[in-house]
Amino acid sequence: MGRARPVPKPIPSPNIWHWPDVYAVENAAQDVDGAIWTALRELAPFAGRDVVDVGCGEGFHLPVFAAEAASVVGVEPHPPLVRRARARGLDVREGSAERLPLADASVDVVHARTAYFFGPGCEPGLAEAERVMRPGGVLVVVDLDATVPPYGEWMRADLPRYDPLAAERFFARQGFTMQRIRTTWRFPDRRTCEKVLRIEFSAAVAERAIAAVDGVELPVGYRLHVRRAGLHLQ
Ligand SMILES: C[S@@+](CC[C@H](N)C(=O)[O-])C[C@H]1O[C@@H](n2cnc3c(N)ncnc32)[C@H](O)[C@@H]1O
DSSP: OOOOOOOOOOOHHHHHHHHHHHHHHHHHTTTTTOOHHHHHHHHHHOTTTTTETTTOOTOOOOOOOTTTTTTTEESSOOOOHHHHHTTTTOOOOOOOOTOOOOOOTTTEEEEEEEESSSTTTTHHHHHHHHHHEEEEEEEEEEEEEETTHHHHHHHHOOOOOOOOOHHHHHHHTOOEEEEEEEEEEEOSSSSHHHHHHHHHHHHHHHHHHHHHHOEEEEEEEEEEEEEEEOOOOO
């Protein structure tokens, strides 16, 4: 009998793991003009398709997919978030990018937003996405663009070893195209803005960010990396 493969540990996500309520408010404040959704509809059309959202957290983005997709399922490794998503009536399965609880060739769109696919090291998840996609499927990775100030500067202040350009080169080598997206985050009030910045950054960087944000809006850059199923084999 074969030995079971060890289950890889999830990548720690302190913001959503420790402060899920604040993270939900953060999600609502992100990309208020829907620039990411506009790009997704163009680059990874999901209307009438079967979609999986990998590392879906509490499933914040699932209802947007569900409104147009044929089906949408979330996959999330952190059990409290799986429970939270299910309590909201969402179809979320416990699993991880490296081990998707989905059959071979069963989805058309694999979407992951600020989850797991951060650059070198995510190859097992890339292979898993290929396994579950049908021919013609598309894998789309949405991540924060740490080259764009001011948010990107705060990220790099807390993650001095993270090299955003190395991450971009990695995805390019893996056969992805890349598009930069400019978004606006808009909070309902200053207090919420400060609470969110405090769950995203170390105390010192959060104070710097709070001092730098004038009002309740800030520009935040994202990268969209897109690859068609099987493209990396050509
Ligand atoms: C910053 S949160 C983003 C959640 C969600 N995508 C959203 O936009 O609201 C990152 C998520 O990735 C999950 N995660 C961590 N390791 C993972 C893995 N190996 N595979 C899939 N998801 C993972 C975390 O548990 C967390 O829910």
